[in-house]
Amino acid sequence: MKEKQPYIFQYRGGQLDPEMENAMTDMCAGEIRKIRIPGGGDRQTFTAKTGVQVSANSTLEFVVELQDIQDSPDHVMVFNLLNNDKSGTLSVAQFMAIAAQGLEMFPLISTLEEMEVVIVEAFRLADKDGDGRLDLEEYLDSPLVSKENPEHEEAIQKRMNEYREKEAEKAEEAKKAKSKPKNEEL
Numbered sequence: 748m749k750e751k752q753p754y755i756f757q758y759r760g761g762q763l764d765p766e767m768e769n770a771m772t773d774m775c776a777g778e779i780r781k782i783r784i785p786g787g788g789d790r791q792t793f794t795a796k797t798g799v800q801v802s803a804n805s806t807l808e809f810v811v812e813l814q815d816i817q818d819s820p821d822h823v824m825v826f827n828l829l830n831n832d833k834s835g836t837l838s839v840a841q842f843m844a845i846a847a848q849g850l851e852m853f854p855l856i857s858t859l860e861e862m863e864v865v866i867v868e869a870f871r872l873a874d875k876d877g878d879g880r881l882d883l884e885e886y887l888d889s890p891l892v893s894k895e896n897p898e899h900e901e902a903i904q905k906r907m908n909e910y911r912e913k914e915a916e917k918a919e920e921a922k923k924a925k926s927k928p929k930n931e932e933l
């Protein structure tokens with residue numbers, strides 16, 4: 748990066764090279780750190796962000812200043828980061844691609860499939876004009892951001908319970924099918 752322009756990112760939001768993120772993990776606001784990333788790792792994120800082609804074997808050296816850390820994300824900024832095709836609306840797939848990289852931030856969700864159930868339901872609740880995507884206004888009112896609609900929270904919880912019950916039933920049936928003696932099927 749030639750110019751010293753601040754780069755805004757969500758920690759573990761999938762916007763930074765994971766090696767860079769690891770190296771920055773315990774930084775404080777105002778801290779300046781020299782970060783050396785040895786060759787052999789992924790260079791695609793770096794190239795995508797900077798337009799600079801580097802070979803996988805080259806060692807990268809950065810001097811990074813962490814200007815500020817914000818606990819509560821600026822949701823408009825997050826929307827703009829998620830909206831990486833600049834269409835002005837978010838799709839479930841777009842949201843999934845980013846959210847999947849931060850699965851550990853969602854303590855009640857244990858699999859990607861469960862995450863998709865939650866996100867699909869949240870989109871359904873928030874998509875007021877029914878085009879299947881969330882524009883900024885819909886996103887800000889959605890249960891992904893706003894906690895102002897307890898009925899949204901309930902609807903998501905209900906949907907999740909239904910999903911888990913169905914999965915448990917499926918697992919139970921699979922178990923039965925497996926334990927059934929072979930001659931019974933003949």
Ligand SMILES: [Ca+2]
Pocket residue numbers: 874875876877878879880881882885
């Ligand atoms: Ca919409």
